[in-house]
Amino acid sequence: MHRVVEEISLKAWPAFETINHYGWLMRFANGYTKRANSVTVFDRVGLDIEEKITYCESQYRARKQKPIFRLLSFTNPKMLDDELAARGYEIIEPSLVMGLILSERSLNSTYYINQETLNDWLVAYHSLKALGEQQSTIHRMILAGIKSEILFVSFKQDEEIVACGIGVLESGYLGIFDLVTSPMQRRRGYATAIIQGLLQWGIDKGAYFSYIQVVKANIPACKLYEKLGYESMYEYWYRVGCISGNQQ
Template sequence: MSGLDARDIGHRVVVRHRIPGGLTDLIGVLQSGDPQVLTVRHADSMVHQIATADVTAAKTIPELPLRPVDVDQLFLTTALGRPAVETSYVGHWLLRASSGWTGRGNSLLPAGDPGMPVQDALEQAQAFYDERSLPAQALVRLGSPEDQEIRACGWVDARPGQSDVLVMHTTLDHVNAIPQYDVQLTDHPSGTWYAAAFEGPAPVVAPQVLEGAPKAAFASITLDGEVVAVGRGAMTGHWLGVDAIRVCSGYRRRGLGTAIVQGLARWAGPHGGRRTYLEVLLENAAAVTTYTRLGYREAYRYRYLTSR
């Protein structure tokens, strides 16, 4: 593969190759390769196929340094990666409802201009959730103006006994190494995937939420004849969102969660992925340590506020 092999798929490479009139260098992400052709995706998303017979040199290049993230953009991206069953708007503020399953799927996302005084927007949100017999909650980025404004209207911490949620990010270059285990990827989850993802029966709305993204992949690892680890990835622009990671009891602390993240990262690269995010409770020290070792860093923290 002209100096490159399967371990380099998903990583940035430079390929020097012949073109009419001379030589040129192409820098991009290696999507695939065989003895005849290298497929490289340039940063402008154009995919180039280069005959290996024309390649004079090819090698991987260092990972890009982790640039500061646009937290306002990422705040919205996380909502698009896992859409709720039902949505509505108050100005730019997003109201989400999913029959009560998960905080993200049943909370106000205050991003942008609500188009009216904050108190009036919150009253509309209260009415939206009252109609659905759900508690009115808002997912607020800690330290943001919206956090301060909503608290000033009397909303309080909905989960005082729970730690902050960290939203962590990194580039795919940091996490797309070849997994230690064989990670199977499908467009739609099977019954065995759901059985591994939940301790008991899956909530009725779970398929609508988990399978609702336009472009998603469902990862699993099978050991001893059973699916013992699962995870989900969803593409929003160049962002890969990773969630629903669960490793069955008895198989933990063996690197299965890491392998799931790596498998999803390698899936995302050929789909235009460049960066990735995930969410984890700050109190989950083991998971935070694992993700930090993979190269993830904190982008922001959030909590849920409630009107009651």
């Protein structure tokens, strides 16, 4: 199931360009989010590891982007991880993918969430995240490029949006993305309301599994997801190089 979730999650968050180099999947989206701008290796690293790394580096640097590799724990990536470390790549953002088996039941949420259009949702999200104009433009392009069924939701307090999130449904798998709460409104149950609303939507649409990605250092978020029934499935982390190529 790990690989299925991983492949579906990449489809749920599309890049603008993808190159498959002997099973090494390079994704490009003008630098917005590491998830859409990194190399993922699903299978064994295989032969010619140095050549493959060098080729990937050339593709990112040709686009004036830092080469980034996303390593998945279930692929036993030690050889690749060690080689990247030897080249001076820094490890950042160790993260978890957490999963939840869904059932046909009401989640009994006491809150009411609002469905939003893409435009209205983006205004709220970008305000809560304080994104710059360039980031906002690329973010819009990524969301507009999602082919799966998608739901944009928000939670309002005194007619003001204080939390929002996205549900992406693909082949019975519901991914939850871009979950954010106003810094002044945290610990009031709004994120829980957003997730429960998205889960209920997913269940109503026939979803049987939900997944969510979270940085391991974000302890409050990890605890919230665990409280809602999510369990850790596998880990991933990034190795980030530099644009210039002067790492070694």
